[in-house]
Each structure stands twice: as C-alpha cells, then as structure tokens.
Amino acid sequence: MQNPHEERALLEVRGLSKRFGGVAALSDCSLSIAAGSVTAIIGPNGAGKSTLMNLIGGLFPPDSGSIVFDGRDITHEAAHRRARGGMVRTFQISRELGQLTVFENLMLAGQDARVENALVSTFLRGRVARSERRVAERARRLLERVGLFRLADEPASALSGGQKKLLELTRALMLKPKLVLLDEPAAGVSPPMVRELCDTIAALRAEGLSFGIVEHDMDLVAELADRVYVLAEGTRLTAGSYAEVTRDRRVVEAYLGGVA
Amino acid sequence: MIAYLVTILTLVSIAAIVALALNLQWGLCGMVNFGIVGFVALGAYTTALLALAGTGPILALAGAVAVCALAGGLVALLSVRLSEEYLAIVTLGFGEIVRVVSLNEAWLTGGALGLPGIPRPLIESVPSESYDWVFLGLCLLALAAVFLLLESLTRSPFGRLVRAVRDDDVVAATLGKNVLRTRVVAFAVGSGVTAVAGGLQAFHFSYIDPSQFTPIVSAYAFMAVIAGGRGSNRGILLGACTVMVLLEGSRFLKDFVEVLDAEQLASIRLILIGLGLILFLIYRPQGFGREPRRSAGSLLGEAAADGRERTS
Ligand SMILES: Nc1ncnc2c1ncn2[C@@H]1O[C@H](COP(=O)(O)OP(=O)(O)OP(=O)(O)O)[C@@H](O)[C@H]1O
Ligand SMILES: [Mg+2]
Numbered sequence: 001m002q003n004p005h006e007e008r009a010l011l012e013v014r015g016l017s018k019r020f021g022g023v024a025a026l027s028d029c030s031l032s033i034a035a036g037s038v039t040a041i042i043g044p045n046g047a048g049k050s051t052l053m054n055l056i057g058g059l060f061p062p063d064s065g066s067i068v069f070d071g072r073d074i075t076h077e078a079a080h081r082r083a084r085g086g087m088v089r090t091f092q093i094s095r096e097l098g099q100l101t102v103f104e105n106l107m108l109a110g111q112d113a114r115v116e117n118a119l120v121s122t123f124l125r126g127r128v129a130r131s132e133r134r135v136a137e138r139a140r141r142l143l144e145r146v147g148l149f150r151l152a153d154e155p156a157s158a159l160s161g162g163q164k165k166l167l168e169l170t171r172a173l174m175l176k177p178k179l180v181l182l183d184e185p186a187a188g189v190s191p192p193m194v195r196e197l198c199d200t201i202a203a204l205r206a207e208g209l210s211f212g213i214v215e216h217d218m219d220l221v222a223e224l225a226d227r228v229y230v231l232a233e234g235t236r237l238t239a240g241s242y243a244e245v246t247r248d249r250r251v252v253e254a255y256l257g258g259v260a
Numbered sequence: 261m262i263a264y265l266v267t268i269l270t271l272v273s274i275a276a277i278v279a280l281a282l283n284l285q286w287g288l289c290g291m292v293n294f295g296i297v298g299f300v301a302l303g304a305y306t307t308a309l310l311a312l313a314g315t316g317p318i319l320a321l322a323g324a325v326a327v328c329a330l331a332g333g334l335v336a337l338l339s340v341r342l343s344e345e346y347l348a349i350v351t352l353g354f355g356e357i358v359r360v361v362s363l364n365e366a367w368l369t370g371g372a373l374g375l376p377g378i379p380r381p382l383i384e385s386v387p388s389e390s391y392d393w394v395f396l397g398l399c400l401l402a403l404a405a406v407f408l409l410l411e412s413l414t415r416s417p418f419g420r421l422v423r424a425v426r427d428d429d430v431v432a433a434t435l436g437k438n439v440l441r442t443r444v445v446a447f448a449v450g451s452g453v454t455a456v457a458g459g460l461q462a463f464h465f466s467y468i469d470p471s472q473f474t475p476i477v478s479a480y481a482f483m484a485v486i487a488g489g490r491g492s493n494r495g496i497l498l499g500a501c502t503v504m505v506l507l508e509g510s511r512f513l514k515d516f517v518e519v520l521d522a523e524q525l526a527s528i529r530l531i532l533i534g535l536g537l538i539l540f541l542i543y544r545p546q547g548f549g550r551e552p553r554r555s556a557g558s559l560l561g562e563a564a565a566d567g568r569e570r571t572s
Contacts, residue, residue, distance in 0.1 A: 057434060083436035091434075097427040099491075100420065103556040108424050109435045111417050116437075118445050121416035122409065128417060129561075136559040152556035175436060 010035040010179055010210050011056070011087070016065035018051055025051040027234045028065070033179065038201065038211040040221045040242075043231035044255055049214040050092050052231070053183050056212075057089040058082045070178060084113075088172040089181035092214070094164035098157030102148060102167060105156050106139035107132070110174035135174075142170045146200060162189035166197070173204070180204075181212040186220050198223055230254070266392045268508055270464055273399040274457045276500035277406050278477065279484035280493060281453035284410055286482075287490035288419065288551065289446040290426030291336065292348050295355025296481050299451045301473035302358055303328045303458025305369055308378045308468055317381035317463065324455040332451025336444045355475065362470045374469025378462050399460055406453055411493045413449070415552050422446050423491070423551065480507070483533075487540055488547050495549020506533050 009032040018026045026048040033039040041049050055062050058079035066075045074082050097105050114120060115131045143149040146166045151159065159167060165185055172180050185201075186194045194217065201211060201224055215221050221228060221242060228245045230237040232254040238245055245251050278300060285291045293299075303324040310320035331354075339350040362369045369375065386394045413419055421442055424432045429439045462468050480503055488499025510529040520528065 059430065079430075079433040080436050080438050083434055088436075089434060091431075095428050095431045097424050097431060099423060099427050099551070101553050101556075103559065104420055104554060107417075107554075107559060108420050108432075108437075111420075113436070113438065116417040116421045118413065118418045118449060121418035122413055125412075132417065132559055133561050136556070136561075140556065140560060149556075153553070155553075171435070 008035045009033065010070060011212065012068040013052075013056065014066050014068075016052065016055055016067070017063045018048075018055060018060075019063055024234050026055070026062075029231070029234070029236050030065075031229050031236065031239070033210055033212050034226070035178075035210055036205065036208050037226040038205055038213060038224045040225035040228045041212065041214045041231060042216070042218075042221060042228060042245075043237070046233075047231040047254075048234040049231055050183055051234075053089055053092075053181055053212075053214060056087070056181060083175060083177075086176075086178035087181070088175045088177040088179075090165075090168040090172055090183055090185065092183040092187070094161065094168055096156035096159065096164050096167055098155060100156055101153050102143070102156050102159065103136075103139060103152040105167060105171050106142065106174050107135055109171045110135040110138055139174060142173055146170055146196065162193045165189050166193065169197070169200070177209070179210045179212065181214075183214045184216060185213065186215060186217045194220065263392065266396050268504065270392070270396045270399050272501055272504045273396075273403040274460050274464070275477075275480055275484065275504060276403055276497055277457040277460070278454055278481045279488065279496050279500045280406055280410050281450040281457070282481045283485050283488070283491065283493060283496050284413070284422070284453070285447055285450035287485050287492075287496075288414060288426060289422045289443060289450075290344075291340075291443060291447055292344075293351045293447075293450070294348050294475075294478055295351035295353065295358075296454060297473050297475055297477040298351075298355030298358035299328050299332060299454040300458040300461065300477055301355075301362060301470075302331060303455030304462040304468050304473070305362060305375070305458075306455070307459035308375045308462040309368070311378050311462070312375065317379075321456060321459040324459045325452040328455035328458070329448040329452035332454075333444050333448035335451075336447035337440075340440055340443045355478070359470055359473065362473070370469070372470060374467060375462075376467045378466045378468070380463050380466050395464065399464075402456055402460060406456060407493060407497065410453070411552075414491075414493060415554060419552075420554070480504075483537060486537070486547060489549040489551070490547065491551025492547065492549025495547050498548045503533075506536050 011033040013029065013031050016026055016029045029048070029052060041052065043049055054060060056067055058077060061076065066073060068074070069082065069085065069087055072085065074085065097108065100108065112131065115128055121128060140149060143152060148163060148166060148170065151163070156164070156167060165188065169182065169185060185197060189197060198220055205211065213224070225242050227239065228242050229239045230245050230251050237250055237254055238248050278296060282293060282296055285293050306324035306327045307320045310323045311317060315323065335350060335354050339347045363372060380395070381398065382394060383391065421437060424437065425439050425442050433439050461472065465472070483503045484496055484500040487502050488496030510532055
C-alpha cells in the first residue's frame with residue numbers, strides 16, 4: 001500500500017505489537033521509511049525502539065502486525081533471508097565476531113553463500129580465490145573510508161567501543177543493502193568519530209542508501225533525519241520533521257517522564 | 261619394542277583423526293559432541309559389516325563415511341533448534357543408543373562377542389612380517405588426507421562462516437548466513453571424518469566389540485582438542501600425540517613402582533593424566549596452537565603489497 005503523498009516506501013510497518021510476559025514492549029506501532037531517506041526513531045529509555053529493530057530484523061516474531069520490505073511481506077521471513085533481501089541491522093550493544101579479525105568480519109559479511117558452501121570451498125579453489133579477492137578489495141575500501149584499515153588484522157574483540165560501532169556499520173555495508181537499520185550508532189563513540197559517522201551516513205544517503213536510525217544524540221538526529229518518529233511506552237507518539245516533533249508538547253513531556 | 265611403537269603410532273593416528281573431527285564440530289563451530297565415540301563405533305561397525313559382506317576396504321570406508329555423515333547431520337538437525345546445552349544431551353544420547361544397539365542387536369553386530377575376522381586391507385599383497393608397518397603407513401596417509409582437507413576447509417570461506425556461527429549465531433544470521441544449514445553441514449562433515457577413524461580401528465584389530473567404544477574415547481578427543489588449542493588443526497596433531505604419550509607413558513609406571521597392584525596403578529594413571537591436563541590448562545590455557553586467521557594482505561593478494569593505495 002502506498003501513500004501518494006510520500007515517496008516510495010521501502011519499509012512499511014503496520015500495527016506491530018510485541019509483549020514480553022506482562023510488559024507491552026511495543027503496541028500497535030506503524031511507520032514507514034522512504035527510499036533514499038534517513039528516518040530517525042527516538043524516545044525515552046524503554047520506549048520499545050530496540051524491540052522495533054529486533055522485530056524488523058527478524059530476531060523474534062511479532063505478536064501481531066505486518067512488515068513489508070521492498071514490496072515483499074517479510075513478517076514471517078527468517079532473519080538471514082531478510083538480510084539477503086537487502087535489509088541489514090546493527091545492535092545497540094555491539095556484537096562483533098570477536099575471534100575473527102576486523103577484516104574477516106567484513107569478508108564474512110561480503111561473501112556469497114554459494115562460495116561459502118563446504119564443497120565449493122574445498123574443491124573450486126580458483127573460483128573461491130577470485131571471489132575472495134573481489135570481496136577483499138571492497139572490504140579494504142570501506143575500512144579505509146572509516147579509518148579502520150590499519151586495524152584490519154586485529155581480532156575484532158580488541159577494538160574500542162566506538163571502533164566496534166564503526167565496524168558494525170561497515171560490516172553491514174558489505175552486504176550492499178538497500179536499507180540499514182542502526183541501533184544507537186553514536187552511543188559510546190567519541191565526538192570526532194561521531195562527526196565522521198554523520199558524514200559517512202550523509203554521503204551514503206546521497207548515494208541512494210536508506211537508513212533507519214535509533215539514536216539518543218539529538219544533534220545527530222537534527223542533522224541527518226528526514227523524518228522522525230517518537231516512541232514512548234511502546235506506542236508511537238508522533239511523527240514529522242525534527243523541528244515539528246521537538247515543538248510537540250507531548251514529546252517534551254514524554255522525555256521528562258510524565259506522559260500525558 | 262618396535263612393534264609396540266608401531267601399534268602406538270597407529271592408534272595415535274586414529275585418535276588424531278577423531279580429535280580433528282571434534283575440532284571442526286566443537287573447536288570451530290562450537291557444537292559440543294560428547295557422543296563422538298558413538299560415531300566412531302558407527303563408522304567401525306559399518307565398515308566391518310560392509311567389509312565382511314565382501315565390499316572392498318575403500319568402498320567400505322566410503323559407505324561408513326556416508327552413514328556417519330547422515331547420522332551426524334540428523335543429530336545436528338534434531339538439536340540445533342533447541343538451545344546449545346541440549347546438543348550435549350542429544351549427542352550423549354546418541355552415543356548411548358549406538359552402544360546399546362551394538363550390545364543387543366546380536367544378529368547385526370554380534371552383540372558382546374563383537375564381529376571377528378574383518379578382512380584387513382592389502383593383507384594378501386604384503387608379507388605378514390611387515391604388515392603392521394604398511395598398515396601404519398595407511399593410517400598416516402589417512403591422517404594426512406584428513407588434516408589437509410580440514411586445514412583447507414578451516415582457511416576457506418566455509419571455515420570463516422563456521423567460526424562466525426560459533427562466535428555469535430544471531431550476528432551470522434543478521435549478515436545473511438543460514439545458521440542451521442552451517443551447523444548441520446559442519447557436524448555432518450565432522451561425523452564423516454570420525455567414520456574414517458572408526459573404519460581404520462576395525463581394520464587394525466580386524467575384530468570389533470562394544471568394549472572398544474567406551475566414553476573414554478570421547479574424553480581423549482576432548483583432551484587432544486583442549487591441549488592442542490581449539491580451532492588449531494596443527495596444534496591438535498601435537499595435542500593428540502601428547503595425550504597418547506601421557507596415557508601410554510604412564511603404563512610404564514608399574515616398572516618403577518612395584519608396591520602398587522594393577523588396579524591401583526590404573527587409578528593413579530587417570531589421576532596423573534587429569535593432573536597433567538589441569539596443569540596444562542593453568543600454564544597454557546589456549547593450548548599449543550591458535551585457530552588460523554587470514555590476514556588482510558593474503559586475502560587482498562598482491563594488491564596490498566604493491567602499495568597501490570586506493571583511498572576513496
Ligand atoms: N528480551 C526481552 N525480554 C523481556 N523484556 C524485554 C526484552 N526486550 C525488551 N524488553 C522490555 O521491553 C521494553 C522496551 O525495551 P526496548 O529495549 O525496546 O527499549 P528501548 O527503547 O530500546 O530503550 P533504550 O533507549 O534504553 O535502549 C522495556 O521495558 C524492556 O525491559
Ligand atoms: Mg534500545
């Protein structure tokens with residue numbers, strides 16, 4: 001279903017709900033992310049932002065509601081299929097593959113399942129080597145872009161918190177996604193690196209990539225977001241441009257703790 | 261003495277094959293297999309039955325590999341939908357099922373009496389006094405083949421995928437990887453490799469019975485992987501040798517300590533081996549080796565070495 005007043009929606013979430021025992025982490029939440037845009041999702045702690053990310057990413061199924069990505073209903077699709085379909089997410093608490101090197105983290109993300117097949121890996125050495133070299137070139141360019149190439153051969157577990165966030169972003173980009181979902185990409189990242197991150201995201205948007213970003217850093221949201229959704233206590237409070245939602249009295253109250 | 265050494269080396273190569281298989285499953289893919297002895301036994305019985313039915317040794321081994329790989333794949337499929345601890349229980353259960361079947365289905369397995377008279381490979385074309393040497397050669401050849409296969413698999417994109425699934429299966433799925441399939445394949449390949457060890461054991465003794473397949477076989481494999489360093493195929497070759505030297509070397513205790521009877525000695529040996537392992541874990545917890553990591557330079561090929569820096 002398309003809204004004629006909006007650009008083409010890449011992601012369309014309708015009436016998503018999720019309970020954990022007695023806690024309604026998310027109730028009847030709808031949102032859409034337009035192709036080529038940066039959409040921010042903000043809200044106080046416990047608002048359900050990460051739960052929304054987990055549902056969209058396919059970590060667990062919703063109690064009700066639907067998710068349509070790129071014209072396809074993916075509500076019940078396995079997480080790895082969503083990723084192959086062009087949607088990739090990062091985690092609020094960095095989840096690097098610690099025993100793999102930084103470079104191997106990217107290689108893994110960029111390599112195709114057909115090459116990772118055990119038989120192909122063993123017997124078609126030439127084809128594997130060629131494919132690996134192509135992926136390696138992309139991995140190097142991306143790591144150079146975010147200044148992590150000098151750490152390429154370090155185990156990922158040895159990176160600082162901020163570097164791990166950057167690693168997750170670049171690793172996600174290796175999948176050549178259409179949509180990248182970032183859960184608090186700036187949390188724990190040093191100010192100069194946040195600057196770097198903002199520029200990188202803006203540049204990628206200019207290249208046509210779409211983003212859904214959960215973030216507490218309001219400067220980053222103000223600078224990047226084309227559209228902002230505000231969540232509180234599991235429900236969508238309001239949506240609009242950054243200027244619009246920050247003028248909204250309910251948003252201020254939600255952040256101060258007393259939801260109207 | 262030489263004959264004894266040849267036998268020990270033969271058994272070390274067989275044990276090393278089991279340890280290498282466990283390394284793929286547990287060391288690299290994080291799938292614990294407490295019932296690996298069940299797969300050794302399944303491989304041994306399949307090889308023996310096929311060989312007794314007149315199949316050539318190579319074909320009998322191949323059949324055992326196929327049967328074990330299939331069984332391993334099914335066990336992994338059964339348990340990977342459950343949480344990780346269940347795999348420990350399911351594999352233990354598998355080992356027990358194989359033991360009970362081998363003990364009770366006498367029509368097939370000979371029960372407690374076992375299967376005698378398994379035809380040994382090349383027995384007719386080799387003079388009997390040098391047969392043990394030739395068989396050792398075959399075992400070393402099999403070990404080399406298994407090592408090369410697993411080492412190249414470890415360093416390949418498949419190996420990287422397997423390590424990623426071990427480190428964090430949610431992240432692997434988030435990056436588009438089919439975690440279930442990866443685990444099933446890794447476990448099946450490991451089980452197939454284990455079958456080779458079982459088959460060689462059947463040929464070596466030319467007689468198998470359930471008493472050869474006690475849980476201590478699984479314990480040796482775990483000791484070898486821990487001592488060798490999880491993930492490192494090379495370290496595990498060393499680990500398997502070390503464990504065997506400890507096990508066999510402590511046999512000679514009886515020559516030095518005459519006051520103890522055989523039973524006490526057996527217990528003391530186990531205590532010593534346990535102590536050795538604990539000391540090892542304290543002073544070298546990571547084991548002899550480390551899992552291979554591919555450097556950026558090697559993956560980029562010559563491009564990195566040329567210094568053709570391409571920044572964007
Ligand atoms: N796996 C879970 N099991 C039980 N409760 C959960 C789980 N995940 C989230 N919750 C609960 O759901 C609610 C929403 O949590 P969520 O992590 O989505 O919030 P958030 O908006 O991301 O908060 P923050 O800004 O602190 O990251 C919280 O009350 C949280 O305790
Ligand atoms: Mg959160």
